[in-house]
Amino acid sequence: MVINLYNNTKLLNRLERTFTSVATLNGSLREGCDVINPDIWVEYNANYLNANYAYIADFNRYYYFREPPAIDGKRMLLMLHADALYNYRDLIMKSECIADRSSSNYSPYIDDDVITSESGYEYYSRSLPFEFTPDSGSYVLICAGGS
Amino acid sequence: MSFWTYADRFGILIDNEKVPTEKKLGVAPGNTFYFSMAQKIYENFTITEEGITGDRVSKGQSTVSPMYENIMNQENVYTYPFPSDMSLPDGIDEYRAAGYVVPATGRGTPYIQLLFKTYPDGSGYSTNVPVYKNGNRVEFLGQQMPEAIITTSNLADGSAPSTTLATPVSAIQGIANNYWSRLENADYFQLLEVSTNIPIFDTEAHCKAYLDDESGETDEGIVNPVNPDYEEEYSLDQKFYYIHNSFTHYYHGTTTKYWRNYRFKPGYDSKIRLYRVKPSTSRYYTLVLIVPSGMTRYIAPEGDYNKTSFIEDENTLQTHYCDASFQISRVNPRDEMVVTSPLKTNIPIFGSREDATKYANDELTIEDALNYSDILAFENELPQPEFGDEDAETETGVNGQTYMAGSAVYVLTRSEMIQFFTEIFKIQDPSFINAFKDGNVLFGDNQANAIIGCMYFPFNAADVCSLESSSGSIWVGGWQSQNATGRKVNMNDKVLTVGEFFLSDMFQDVRDYEPYTHLFVQLPYCGTYQLSIQKYINKTVKINYAVDIFTGACTALIYANNILLDSMDGMIGSQRPITGRTAANMLQAITRGSASTIGAAAAGMKGASVLAGAGQAVFEGGESIAALGIGAGTQTTLASGALALSAGAVGVAGAGAGAVAGVDMMYKAKNAYADPPMSTRGQYSGNLAMFSNQKVHFIVAMRHTHRPENELDLFGYPSGRGGLIGSFSGFLRSSCVQLADGFIGSVQERNEILQMIAKGIYI
Numbered sequence: 001m002v003i004n005l006y007n008n009t010k011l012l013n014r015l016e017r018t019f020t021s022v023a024t025l026n027g028s029l030r031e032g033c034d035v036i037n038p039d040i041w042v043e044y045n046a047n048y049l050n051a052n053y054a055y056i057a058d059f060n061r062y063y064y065f066r067e068p069p070a071i072d073g074k075r076m077l078l079m080l081h082a083d084a085l086y087n088y089r090d091l092i093m094k095s096e097c098i099a100d101r102s103s104s105n106y107s108p109y110i111d112d113d114v115i116t117s118e119s120g121y122e123y124y125s126r127s128l129p130f131e132f133t134p135d136s137g138s139y140v141l142i143c144a145g146g147s
Numbered sequence: 148m149s150f151w152t153y154a155d156r157f158g159i160l161i162d163n164e165k166v167p168t169e170k171k172l173g174v175a176p177g178n179t180f181y182f183s184m185a186q187k188i189y190e191n192f193t194i195t196e197e198g199i200t201g202d203r204v205s206k207g208q209s210t211v212s213p214m215y216e217n218i219m220n221q222e223n224v225y226t227y228p229f230p231s232d233m234s235l236p237d238g239i240d241e242y243r244a245a246g247y248v249v250p251a252t253g254r255g256t257p258y259i260q261l262l263f264k265t266y267p268d269g270s271g272y273s274t275n276v277p278v279y280k281n282g283n284r285v286e287f288l289g290q291q292m293p294e295a296i297i298t299t300s301n302l303a304d305g306s307a308p309s310t311t312l313a314t315p316v317s318a319i320q321g322i323a324n325n326y327w328s329r330l331e332n333a334d335y336f337q338l339l340e341v342s343t344n345i346p347i348f349d350t351e352a353h354c355k356a357y358l359d360d361e362s363g364e365t366d367e368g369i370v371n372p373v374n375p376d377y378e379e380e381y382s383l384d385q386k387f388y389y390i391h392n393s394f395t396h397y398y399h400g401t402t403t404k405y406w407r408n409y410r411f412k413p414g415y416d417s418k419i420r421l422y423r424v425k426p427s428t429s430r431y432y433t434l435v436l437i438v439p440s441g442m443t444r445y446i447a448p449e450g451d452y453n454k455t456s457f458i459e460d461e462n463t464l465q466t467h468y469c470d471a472s473f474q475i476s477r478v479n480p481r482d483e484m485v486v487t488s489p490l491k492t493n494i495p496i497f498g499s500r501e502d503a504t505k506y507a508n509d510e511l512t513i514e515d516a517l518n519y520s521d522i523l524a525f526e527n528e529l530p531q532p533e534f535g536d537e538d539a540e541t542e543t544g545v546n547g548q549t550y551m552a553g554s555a556v557y558v559l560t561r562s563e564m565i566q567f568f569t570e571i572f573k574i575q576d577p578s579f580i581n582a583f584k585d586g587n588v589l590f591g592d593n594q595a596n597a598i599i600g601c602m603y604f605p606f607n608a609a610d611v612c613s614l615e616s617s618s619g620s621i622w623v624g625g626w627q628s629q630n631a632t633g634r635k636v637n638m639n640d641k642v643l644t645v646g647e648f649f650l651s652d653m654f655q656d657v658r659d660y661e662p663y664t665h666l667f668v669q670l671p672y673c674g675t676y677q678l679s680i681q682k683y684i685n686k687t688v689k690i691n692y693a694v695d696i697f698t699g700a701c702t703a704l705i706y707a708n709n710i711l712l713d714s715m716d717g718m719i720g721s722q723r724p725i726t727g728r729t730a731a732n733m734l735q736a737i738t739r740g741s742a743s744t745i746g747a748a749a750a751g752m753k754g755a756s757v758l759a760g761a762g763q764a765v766f767e768g769g770e771s772i773a774a775l776g777i778g779a780g781t782q783t784t785l786a787s788g789a790l791a792l793s794a795g796a797v798g799v800a801g802a803g804a805g806a807v808a809g810v811d812m813m814y815k816a817k818n819a820y821a822d823p824p825m826s827t828r829g830q831y832s833g834n835l836a837m838f839s840n841q842k843v844h845f846i847v848a849m850r851h852t853h854r855p856e857n858e859l860d861l862f863g864y865p866s867g868r869g870g871l872i873g874s875f876s877g878f879l880r881s882s883c884v885q886l887a888d889g890f891i892g893s894v895q896e897r898n899e900i901l902q903m904i905a906k907g908i909y910i
Binding site: 011013014015035036082084085087088091092093094095096097098099100101102103104105106107108109110111112114115116117118119120121122123124125126127128129130131132133134137138139140141142143144145 | 553554555556557558559560561563564567586587590596597598599600601602603604605606607608609621622623624625633636643644645646647648655656657658660663665671672690696697719720723837841842843844845846847848849850851852853854855858859860862863864865866867868869870871872873874875876877878879880881882883884885886887889890892893895896897899900903904906907908909910
C-alpha cells in the first residue's frame with residue numbers, strides 16, 4: 001500500500017494540522033493489525049525518522065505515530081494510530097455541542113474553578129457626602145394643645 | 148482607558164490596543180489628526196511627537212493630501228454639523244459618515260470639520276440641505292459639496308461667527324471629490340461633527356509637554372475638555388452588540404484561519420442591523436452591516452491565529468466601514484471542500500435591505516429577524532415579566548399629616564431650648580405656676596405631661612420637615628410661653644437625601660460578586676449591614692433617610708438605579724428626659740440597644756468613658772427634674788439639674804471626637820480578619836449612635852484572587868453556550884456532544900473524538 005509520510009507541527013488536540021511532506025513510499029501491513037492501529041513494514045530510510053504523521057489512501061485516514069518507528073535491519077515498523085479528530089474534522093465542526101469552557105463563547109460571570117482565592121480581604125471604603133452633625137442638630141419639642 | 152470619539156450621529160471607538168502605551172495621544176496645531184469614519188484609515192496608526200500617521204488598510208491615501216494642505220492654510224475655517232433633526236430628502240433614510248478632524252492654527256477651535264453628503268446613485272448632491280450654526284440656518288453654498296465652509300475670526304469662545312462663506316470652494320470640492328473617488332462604492336455618505344476625548348492642544352509646546360510628561364498631570368493648553376455627559380455614557384456598561392466571525396479554508400492540505408471579533412456599542416436610540424445579499428456572481432452570502440448614528444465600535448483580534456484581518460479579495464466585497472461584509476458560507480473555487488465560516492452575532496439579520504429599514508423604522512421587530520432564535524440562544528435573555536405595570540423607579544410617598552391641632556411640634560435651636568426650659572422652670576414665680584396649672588387643668592396633678600416629648604436630632608430638622616417661616620411662641624397645653632420661641636412644624640414630609648454614587652465593577656467577571664466580593668453599608672443610627680452586592684453593582688446607589696420626628700425612628704432607604712431594594716430601620720432621635728417616665732423609657736431603650744450590640748463599632752471608641760459620663764449627667768439631671776415635680780422643688784436642686792444637662796452636652800461633644808479615632812482604628816483592625824470580612828450589627832439606641840460614624844460608608848471587602856492571564860486562550864472561560872462546534876473558536880471543552888449525521892468511523896474513533904472534546908480541543 002502507498003503511504004504518505006508527513007511531518008505535522010500541530011498538537012493533536014487541535015483540529016488543524018500543518019504538514020510538511022517527507023516521503024511517499026510503499027509498505028506492507030503487519031498481520032493482526034486493524035485499520036485504527038495499523039503497523040506498517042517499510043524499507044529502512046533514515047529520512048523517514050523525520051516523519052510523525054502519515055496518510056494511507058487505502059484506508060482513507062490520517063495517522064499519527066503512536067510510537068517511534070522500530071528498526072529491524074533493513075526494515076522499519078511504523079506504528080500508527082488513526083487521527084480521529086482530524087479525519088472527521090468537518091463532521092465535528094458541524095456537530096452540536098454544549099460547551100463547558102470556551103475561548104470564544106463564554107461568560108466571565110460564571111463561577112470558575114480556575115480562579116484561586118488567597119486568604120484575607122482587601123477593603124475599600126467610600127462615604128456619601130452627607131454628614132450628620134450631632135454637635136449642631138435640632139431639638140424637636142412636642143406639646144399637647146397648641147394653636 | 149479607551150479613547151473614544153463621539154459624533155452627533157455616528158462614532159467610533161478607537162481600539163486602545165492600537166495606541167502605543169509609551170506615548171500619549173495628542174495633537175498639536177499644525178499637525179494632523181486624521182480621522183475617518185468611512186474607511187478603516189487608522190487600523191494601524193502610529194503616534195509621534197509630530198502627530199499621528201496612519202497605515203491605511205484599504206484604498207490607500209497619503210496622510211496629507213494637497214487638498215488637505217489647502218484647507219490647512221485656511222485659518223480658523225469651520226463648518227457646522229447638520230442638525231440631527233433635519234429632514235432628509237425623499238428616498239433617503241440614512242446617512243453614512245466620513246471625514247477628518249484637523250487642528251487649526253492659532254487661537255480658536257482646534258479642528259476643522261468638513262461636511263459632505265451625497266446620494267445613492269451618485270448622480271448629484273443635494274442643494275437644499277440646511278446647514279446650521281449656533282442654531283441658525285446658514286445660507287446654502289453651492290450646487291456641489293461641501294455644503295458650507297464658513298470663515299470666521301473667532302469661534303473659540305463660543306461667540307457667534309460671521310456668516311461669510313469661504314472663497315476657496317474649488318479646494319474644498321477637490322477634497323470632496325477625492326473622498327468621493329475613494330468612497331464611490333458607498334451609496335451616500337455624510338460627514339458629521341466629531342467630538343473626541345483625545346486631547347487637543349492650543350500650541351505645539353503644550354502638546355509636547357503633555358507627551359513628555361509621564362505623570363500625566365500636564366494638561367495645560369487642552370482646548371477640548373472632556374464632555375462629562377459623554378464620559379458618563381461611555382463609562383456605563385451598556386449592552387454590546389457583537390460579531391464573532393471566523394474564516395476557515397481547507398484545501399490542498401493546508402489550513403488557514405482568519406478570525407475577527409467586532410463589538411458595537413449602540414447609540415441612544417439607534418438600531419444596528421444586518422441584511423443579507425447574495426450577489427448573482429457569487430456563491431456565498433454577503434452580510435451588509437448598517438450602523439446607525441451614535442454607534443461605536445472596536446475591533447479586537449484575538450487568539451493565536453496567523454492572521455487577524457480580512458483578505459480583501461476573498462472575504463470582503465466592500466471595505467467601507469459601514470459595509471463590513473461577512474461570508475457565512477461558500478464552496479471553494481475548486482468545489483473540493485465545504486468551507487465553514489461560522490458567524491456569531493446578536494445583531495438581527497434581515498433578508499433584504501428593505502426589511503432592515505423596516506426594522507429601523509419599527510415596522511418590523513427583532514422577532515422578524517432571520518436569526519432571532521440564534522439571538523435568543525446567544526444572549527440567553529431573560530423573559531420579560533408580563534405582570535403588573537412597568538416601573539422604572541420606586542416612588543416613595545410622603546407623610547402628608549399636618550400638625551395643626553391636638554398637639555404641636557416645634558423645632559428649637561439649642562439656645563431656644565435653653566430659653567424654653569428656663570421659662571418652664573420659673574417655679575419661684577407663683578404667677579407662672581398658676582398660669583401653667585390653669586392652662587393644663589386637663590392633666591390634673593401631672594401638668595408636666597402636657598410636654599409630650601423632647602428629642603434631639605443630629606441634623607437640621609428643616610431637612611425633613613416643613614416649618615413655619617418664622618419662630619413663634621410655644622404652647623404647652625393651654626399655656627403660652629412669654630419668651631421662649633420655636634418654629635412650628637407643619638408637616639413631617641421630607642426625606643433626608645444622603646447621597647449617591649456609582650458602584651462600578653472592578654474585575655468585570657465573577658470576582659465582582661459574592662463569595663469573592665462583599666458589600667457592607669454602615670448606616671449612622673441604623674447599624675452595619677451586609678448588602679447583596681449583585682443587587683447594586685454597576686448601578687447608581689442612592690440612600691435617603693426617612694425620619695419620624697414624633698418617635699425619633701428612621702428608615703434608611705437604599706436604592707439601586709432608583710429602585711428601592713433595601714431598607715434598614717434605626718433610631719435617630721434621642722429623647723431628652725423631661726419627665727421621670729421619659730427618662731425611664733430612655734434608659735430601657737439604651738439597655739435594649741446595648742444588648743443587641745455586637746460591639747464591632749463600639750469596642751473601638753475611645754469616647755466610651757466620656758459617653759458614660761455624659762449619659763450619667765443627663766440622667767442625673769433628668770431625675771433631679773423629675774424628683775422635683777412642677778412647683779415642688781427648690782432652686783438649688785434645679786440648678787444642679789441644669790448643670791448636669793450642660794455637662795452632658797459637653798460630654799457628647801467629647802465623645803464624638805473620640806468616636807472618630809475609634810472608627811479609624813476599627814477600619815485598620817478589619818484587615819486582620821479573614822472570614823467573615825466584617826461584623827454587622829443592628830440599630831443603635833439613645834445617644835449611642837452619636838458616637839459612631841456620622842456618614843454613610845460603603846465598604847467593599849474583596850478576597851485576594853488570582854485569575855491567570857492566559858486562562859482564556861489556554862483553557863477558556865466557563866461557557867454553558869450551545870451551538871455547532873464550528874461556531875466556536877479557540878479552546879473548547881464539551882462533555883455534551885452529538886456528532887452530526889454521516890459519521891462513518893468506528894465506535895472506537897467516535898469515543899476518541901468525544902473523549903478529546905471532553906478534555907478540550909483547540910479549534
